[in-house]
Amino acid sequence: MLSETATVTVRATLPAVGAAVGEIAERFYQRLFDAHPSLLRDLFNRGNQATGTQRQALAGSIAAFATHLVNHPDERPDAMLNRIAHKHASLGITPEQYRTVRTHLFAAIAEVLGDAVTAEVEAAWDEVYWLMANALIATEARLYAERGVLAGDVWRSWEVVGRVEETADVATFQLRPADGGKAPDFRPGQYVSVQVELPDGARQIRQYSLSRAPGAQLPSITVKRVHGGDTPDGEVSGHLHARVREGDLLSVSLPYGDLVLADGDAPVLLASAGIGVTPMLSMLEHLAATGHRAPVTVVHADRSPEDHALRTDHEHLTGKLASATAHFWYEHPEPGHRADRTGLMDLSSVEIPPGTRAYLCGPLPFMRAVRTQLLAQGVAPADIHYEVFGPDLWLAAG
CATH class of the missing domain: 1.10.490.10 (Globins)
Structure with missing residues (x-):
């Protein structure tokens, strides 16, 4: 005070x-x-x-x-x-x-x-x-x-034990601690920092959500290549895509992040756009693994089905839940895709159960638009949570 x-x-x-x-x-x-x-x-x-x-x-x-x-x-x-x-x-x-x-x-x-x-x-x-x-x-x-660490002592060496090309610009890196120890626990939705040494000697850091649920055999990060060429905005994702392969070591922080799936049986909505799908997949996998019984509404927006990273997992995990529906919007849909699921996400025709807890991740304009729609459908402001990749500009945007 x-x-x-x-x-x-x-x-x-x-x-x-x-x-x-x-x-x-x-x-x-x-x-x-x-x-x-x-x-x-x-x-x-x-x-x-x-x-x-x-x-x-x-x-x-x-x-x-x-x-x-x-x-x-x-x-x-x-x-x-x-x-x-x-x-x-x-x-x-x-x-x-x-x-x-x-x-x-x-x-x-x-x-x-x-x-x-x-x-x-x-x-x-x-x-x-x-x-x-x-x-x-x-x-x-x-x-x-x-x-259980001293202030600042968060960095550990992890080995890349698998790499999966999800789309032309998205790759998943499967990880395990290089010392053979147990991977640290984390909550669905959390992220790790990854530090890489670049050609000029800089050791740049970026945060990536853990795209597998806690308890998964191999913790994973899913990285979208930012097309910045040699400019700083895409230098780390570009390095990971171009240089990091199975057997390489990465400096990875302990998991942190405040966008985490709350305990309980409330209805859940997971809203994402683009690579914002990654924390939502961790949450969705956890809900499926724990047998969540309340309604789960999965909504995602992307440029096209080909750009929709982890789409198969998105659909498969939704199908494993007792009461879940998935709705995908594409700017450039495949033939036969629903007309009302083309373009920007519009939740007006999506049923949002009372008491829903909503989790959002994607570009700031997307999240602001989705939040506005959720409020209009009666979702309580305290029940809408979000994650921003990069600096949090929500407050700065007014």
């Missing part, structure tokens, strides 16, 4: 800081990488830095957190903090890194806002920063403790 003095100051300066937060985030990353170039090379996603999406996500989270503090002083935006903490844990972020961030963030604030940053203003926003940072540090400490 902010002090009364800080609340007054933050409320008064929030419009100015909010208007400049994008520029502040840009200057922050410039300063951070000038002082610590290894962070851009070996920790931060160079593709997201090149496109500016990481700056947008940072700006959105800062503005959302500060706004929440002044508008809801007795509450904390735990859902947002939990999502960030899981990402941080999968990267091995440690508490001391927050002090480094604070140094360069506040230098960027002073540089952008100039004389408006008085001692009083800096002290108030320092409260905001450490409320957010300490909440993340505490959550990350709990996540590390649950795995």
Whole structure:
């Protein structure tokens, strides 16, 4: 909770800081990488830095957190903090890194806002920063403790024991711990970070959902090649597709992620688009393995049947459930495909049972559209959960 003095100051300066937060985030990353170039090379996603999406996500989270503090002083935006903490844990972020961030963030604030940053203003926003940072540090400490590791000690060597070409641009890599030990437990929907060494020596990291259910004989990640050529946005997926084969070793983090299938017998809806199918397959396989009896509604959108990765598994697992239906939308369908399942996903003709818990994964415009449709059909906002591949721009998008 902010002090009364800080609340007054933050409320008064929030419009100015909010208007400049994008520029502040840009200057922050410039300063951070000038002082610590290894962070851009070996920790931060160079593709997201090149496109500016990481700056947008940072700006959105800062503005959302500060706004929440002044508008809801007795509450904390735990859902947002939990999502960030899981990402941080999968990267091995440690508490001391927050002090480094604070140094360069506040230098960027002073540089952008100039004389408006008085001692009083800096002290108030320092409260905001450490409320957010300490909440993340505490959550990350709990996540590390649950795995039985020290802060940041999340990386393990895994062997690729199988590779399956799912589509022209999607491959599944079957994995096992290189030391022959047991694969770590995870919950349906979680992901791992994968670090690869690129030709320029950078050790870039990306997150990939585990596309098999917990307890599967071989944990797997399914990777879509991002067509960026040699530009940073597709360098890791391109490396995995072009260079990684059976017998190779990968540096893989322990599993994390807050989009997880809840326990219980409530109706479930799994909505995905494109490669967003991967966490949904893990959830669907788990539901089939545990004999889930309540209705399960599976909806997916893709460019075409040929682009629909793991389509056979999607259909097969749905068929194993006692009360499940699958609905697929394609922009370019095969002959005979239903006309009302062509183009963008439209749930108006899909029955959504009362009490449904919905899980969404795909591009942000897709998820926002699906969420709107689900709300219109009576699904409670608290029962709609989502996963974003890459920086979470939901808040930044307004």
